[in-house]
Every structure is written in structure tokens, then in C-alpha cells.
Amino acid sequence: MAYKANPAKIGAQNTEKSRKMPSKPLLPATDTPCPCGTQKPLNDCCLPFIKGMLNPTTAEQLMRSRYSAHSLLAIDYLWDTWSPEQRLRSNKGDILIWAESCDWLGLQILATQQGGASDDKGIVEFIAMFRSQGQIQQHHEISHFKKVLGKWLYVDHQA
Numbered sequence: 001m002a003y004k005a006n007p008a009k010i011g012a013q014n015t016e017k018s019r020k021m022p023s024k025p026l027l028p029a030t031d032t033p034c035p036c037g038t039q040k041p042l043n044d045c046c047l048p049f050i051k052g053m054l055n056p057t058t059a060e061q062l063m064r065s066r067y068s069a070h071s072l073l074a075i076d077y078l079w080d081t082w083s084p085e086q087r088l089r090s091n092k093g094d095i096l097i098w099a100e101s102c103d104w105l106g107l108q109i110l111a112t113q114q115g116g117a118s119d120d121k122g123i124v125e126f127i128a129m130f131r132s133q134g135q136i137q138q139h140h141e142i143s144h145f146k147k148v149l150g151k152w153l154y155v156d157h158q159a
Contacts, residue, residue: 035071036064037107050074055152059115059122059145062152064107067128071104083146083153102130120147 034045046068048054049061056062062081069077075096079087106129115122121144128139142158 034064035068035104035107037109038064042068050077052077055150057117057152059119059124059143059152060109060112062145062154063109063124063126063143066154067104067107067126070099070102070128073099075099081152081154083148083155086154086156102132105129105131105136115145115152121145122152 031041031043034040034042034047036046038045046065049056049065050069050072056065066078066081068074069081073096075092078095078099079092108127108129110125110127111123112125113123115124123142123144125142126140128141130137130139144155144157145152146155147153
């Protein structure tokens with residue numbers, strides 16, 4: 001199932017353009033399958049994380065919820081789950097431009113290292129499929145996560 005955001009052009013990743021943020025994420029019916037690919041209903045999968053009702057207990061849960069947040073334009077959640085170091089490299093406007101420019105088609109988790117409930121760091125390798133400017137593309141990434149004060153955060157990646 002593709003999650004269609006409003007069309008927009010991909011902007012430079014480190015611009016300081018001010019951009020009006022959507023007032024609320026795009027939320028389909030809560031019984032819709034979660035965009036992250038678990039086949040669970042959105043309400044029983046990533047939505048409680050995105051709404052701030054729960055925190056992911058593993059790095060993979062954070063990765064999946066961040067993918068879902070991209071597809072739902074939940075920019076505040078993406079920002080809040082970035083490590084402070086990552087926040088220095090971008091801004092919410094850039095995240096929104098990227099998320100809006102894509103129709104998110106699916107997520108495939110390839111591997112995880114550490115990242116369990118009792119770990120302080122973890123690695124998740126994944127492929128995100130999306131359509132941008134009419135072209136189907138894949139983004140292959142190895143993401144690094146760390147737990148800070150009991151909360152998983154996205155640190156950086158190798159693409």
C-alpha cells in the first residue's frame with residue numbers, strides 16, 4: 001500500500017528555508033495496515049509511538065516507526081527521535097520536503113545488530129522503497145541508534 005503525501009520537489013538537504021509545518025500528521029484509519037510492513041493495524045504498531053503514547057523498546061521498533069512517520073508526515077516525531085548531533089545537520093523544513101516528495105511503498109528490514117530492550121546501542125539495515133518524481137527508488141541504509149535516558153534515538157547512517 002502506498003502512502004501518498006502532497007507532491008513537492010526535493011530540496012537541498014541543508015537549507016534554512018522556513019516551511020510551514022503540517023498541523024497534524026496524515027493519519028489513515030487506525031485499522032489500516034501499518035506502513036512499516038508488519039501487517040499489524042497502524043493503531044497496534046507504530047501509531048502509539050508516533051503519538052507519544054509509548055516509546056519504542058528496540059532499535060528496530062524505532063526504525064519502523066520512523067519509516068511510518070515519514071509516510072504519515074509526522075515531522076515532529078522524526079525530529080524528536082533524532083539525536084542532538086543529527087539535529088545540527090538539518091531542520092524540520094528539510095525533513096518535510098523529503099517526506100512530501102515521496103510516495104512511501106514499503107520497508108524491508110535486512111538485519112539488526114544489538115538494539116534490544118536491554119542494549120544501549122543498535123544497528124538496523126533496511127531498504128525503503130518509494131516513488132519520487134515518477135520513479136520507483138530504493139534507499140538502502142545501515143542506521144545507528146543509541147539509547148539516551150531510556151529512549152532510543154537515531155544517530156547516523158551509512159547509505
